[in-house]
Amino acid sequence: MLRYxxxxxxxxxxxxxxxSALTFxxxxxxxxxxxxxxxxxxxxxxxxxxxxxxxxxxxxPVPAQYWTYLKALVLxxxxxxxxxxxxxxxxxxxxxxxxxxxxxxxxxxxxxxxxIPVGVISAARRRSWIDRLTMGGxxxxxxxxxxxxxxxxxxxxxxxxxxxxxxxxxxxxxxLTQDPAKWFTSLIMxxxxxxxxxxxxxxxxxxxxxxxxxxxDYVLTARAKGLSERRIVLRHGLRAAITPLVTLAGLxxxxxxxxxxxxxTVFEIPGxxxxxxxxxxxxxxxxxxxxxxxxxxxxxxxxxxxxxxxxRLDPRVREP
Amino acid sequence: xxxxxxxxxVLLEVRDLRVAFETGDGLVRAVDxxxxxxxxxxxxxxxxxxxxxxxxxxxxxLGLTRGVRTRISGSVRFAGEELLGAPPERLRAxxxxxxxxxxxxxxSALHPxxxxxxxxAETVRAHRDVSRAAARARALELLELVAMPQPxxxxxxxxxxxxxxxxxxxxxxxxxxxxxxxxIADEPTTALDVTVQxxxxxxxxxxxxxxxxxxxxxxxxxxVVAQTADDVAVMYAGQIVEQAPVGELLGAPQHPYTWGLxxxxxxxxxxxxxxxxxxxxxxxxxxxxPPGCRFHPRCAFVRxxxxxxxxxxxxxxxxxxxxxxxLLGAEARARAWAALGAGATPEAARAAAGIEPVAAAEEAGxxxxxxxxxxxxxxxxxxxxDDAGLDxxxx
Numbered sequence: 122m123l124r125y126x127x128x129x130x131x132x133x134x135x136x137x138x139x140x141s142a143l144t145f146x147x148x149x150x151x152x153x154x155x156x157x158x159x160x161x162x163x164x165x166x167x168x169x170x171x172x173x174x175x176x177x178x179x180x181x182p183v184p185a186q187y188w189t190y191l192k193a194l195v196l197x198x199x200x201x202x203x204x205x206x207x208x209x210x211x212x213x214x215x216x217x218x219x220x221x222x223x224x225x226x227x228x229x230x231x232x233x234x235x236x237i238p239v240g241v242i243s244a245a246r247r248r249s250w251i252d253r254l255t256m257g258g259x260x261x262x263x264x265x266x267x268x269x270x271x272x273x274x275x276x277x278x279x280x281x282x283x284x285x286x287x288x289x290x291x292x293x294x295x296x297l298t299q300d301p302a303k304w305f306t307s308l309i310m311x312x313x314x315x316x317x318x319x320x321x322x323x324x325x326x327x328x329x330x331x332x333x334x335x336x337x338d339y340v341l342t343a344r345a346k347g348l349s350e351r352r353i354v355l356r357h358g359l360r361a362a363i364t365p366l367v368t369l370a371g372l373x374x375x376x377x378x379x380x381x382x383x384x385x386t387v388f389e390i391p392g393x394x395x396x397x398x399x400x401x402x403x404x405x406x407x408x409x410x411x412x413x414x415x416x417x418x419x420x421x422x423x424x425x426x427x428x429x430x431x432x433r434l435d436p437r438v439r440e441p
Numbered sequence: 442x443x444x445x446x447x448x449x450x451v452l453l454e455v456r457d458l459r460v461a462f463e464t465g466d467g468l469v470r471a472v473d474x475x476x477x478x479x480x481x482x483x484x485x486x487x488x489x490x491x492x493x494x495x496x497x498x499x500x501x502x503l504g505l506t507r508g509v510r511t512r513i514s515g516s517v518r519f520a521g522e523e524l525l526g527a528p529p530e531r532l533r534a535x536x537x538x539x540x541x542x543x544x545x546x547x548x549s550a551l552h553p554x555x556x557x558x559x560x561x562a563e564t565v566r567a568h569r570d571v572s573r574a575a576a577r578a579r580a581l582e583l584l585e586l587v588a589m590p591q592p593x594x595x596x597x598x599x600x601x602x603x604x605x606x607x608x609x610x611x612x613x614x615x616x617x618x619x620x621x622x623x624x625i626a627d628e629p630t631t632a633l634d635v636t637v638q639x640x641x642x643x644x645x646x647x648x649x650x651x652x653x654x655x656x657x658x659x660x661x662x663x664x665v666v667a668q669t670a671d672d673v674a675v676m677y678a679g680q681i682v683e684q685a686p687v688g689e690l691l692g693a694p695q696h697p698y699t700w701g702l703x704x705x706x707x708x709x710x711x712x713x714x715x716x717x718x719x720x721x722x723x724x725x726x727x728x729x730x731p732p733g734c735r736f737h738p739r740c741a742f743v744r745x746x747x748x749x750x751x752x753x754x755x756x757x758x759x760x761x762x763x764x765x766x767x768l769l770g771a772e773a774r775a776r777a778w779a780a781l782g783a784g785a786t787p788e789a790a791r792a793a794a795g796i797e798p799v800a801a802a803e804e805a806g807x808x809x810x811x812x813x814x815x816x817x818x819x820x821x822x823x824x825x826x827d828d829a830g831l832d833x834x835x836x
Binding site: 337338339341342343344345346347348349352356357360361364434435436437 | 500503505533534535536537538541542544546549550551552553554555563564567568599601602612615618
């Protein structure tokens, strides 16, 4: 098992190098605004732009730029400096991470907390009114884009602009360490909005998996053993049906930890996602590269965790 | 029967059981009026092809076929208690306790993600108010009872870590968890190697004797029945076509379908040069069963009236326990089986029994090449399968 993890981590390094090269290539090869010009401000003289370009190292050949970047990253763990705030990219990411982690993990709790009971009830009471209602509702949620849902939520419930001002709206995020109560209330709406689509997808997935599991021979065995219907569904059915959900949730959380860009932007939460969004808007290359690498690292780690967890969940695949 | 002591009273009594499923293709009559009984310490073998309704009958006894699209009628009495209309909670209390079931394929019938010991222990705890530790101790005891090798280690094994035979032992241990009065084993050895089959059958017979259980053994294999059962019911297309004590059934079988089962199975006592005779055709549709005798399209001994008249299940010789649903006369049947048992082809046997061949509707246009020359048929022994269809005269 340890050998397996080490091998996977080595692969992760290779993968991250590829991701960084690709980000680099996309940024330089695809047409975008000239970062030097963006920095120089309006009506800057060509000489100023050239100076800035030289300062940023943009006048050097692209492979040389990438080499410098990679060397700093590998030798010193240095992700470079933001072209706008002069802060180190590393410290920017560390500053933004708590908000993203709060958002992603909180949303995970909410969507699993909704999806599991809904999925179980609709599978156990298939074709009942509650099944039809929840599955119909989930279809709506699956098709609702998160930025739209976020805006609707703000419009309805935000304390500043909402029709029913119940909850703190956009730009109300407070770090947990500063004020836990405010942290919690400020995140309720983002959690619900971000979790809504996931809850819907997971509830539908769980329902399907559970219905399939309940038609297996071993469930007939459980019935023949005289177990209660509750135990049959929750222990025998759910135990088999939940495995793919757990693995999928691991991946989704990994992706969200890399930044829930839309949700963070709509609710103005200072997380990795909004950092990434701002960096792209500003042509702030080191920050883009940094946030993309962090996101990729989260996904890779999530993948590894999921694979290790899967071996725990399903004894049949324990031998690597 | 009312004067009989408990040990010999009928424990499970099934009367005119009918089970039909509503499907898009029509009403599937899986079980169509069967009756049988089992006594403690005895084994009833139910034999038939797949689709003959034997498994559905077993599941229905335990109330496991109930559903909105299922129509069930008749009577299933267990220790005097009617089970067909019993409330679900009552059936749940009986299942796994007094009534236990062993399934065909233990790999799919055991939960793949739960440890064997836990699966056995939960059966105990579903019916007995005992601690986890006590249930686990009982599980170990049960694994020892079914002669599981290294039972202590197997408690914590997952099903995929066991061999097929060990899995079936675990399955049987689970069924025995609460010392059932009736054990229904649905093809318990079909998924196993032949050598393991014999071990499992011996195990079941031993347990039946030790625990005084009544047993219903469902199988498609007459060899299994010969080895384990006391009485046999042969099922065809949802009905019982022949019912007898096992010695009688194997020694003097009465129904052409039973003959087919016997002559299509290799047996040590049949002469070595006698080829096996498969039963031609396929089991009939359960939605539109053939009129008259349901076996008639595949029967070499068919007469015109058999296509119209449904044969009742009647005692062979007045009072005996041997019953058959066949319209042939007793004498014709005796002569036909005498010929078949000696290695004759179905056609030769028919001639020996003095039965005139009749045209089957779909076979009427085919050449009656072999008609009236039984000796020619016994020589062309490789084409038995098709003979029944070939010698129909133009009609």
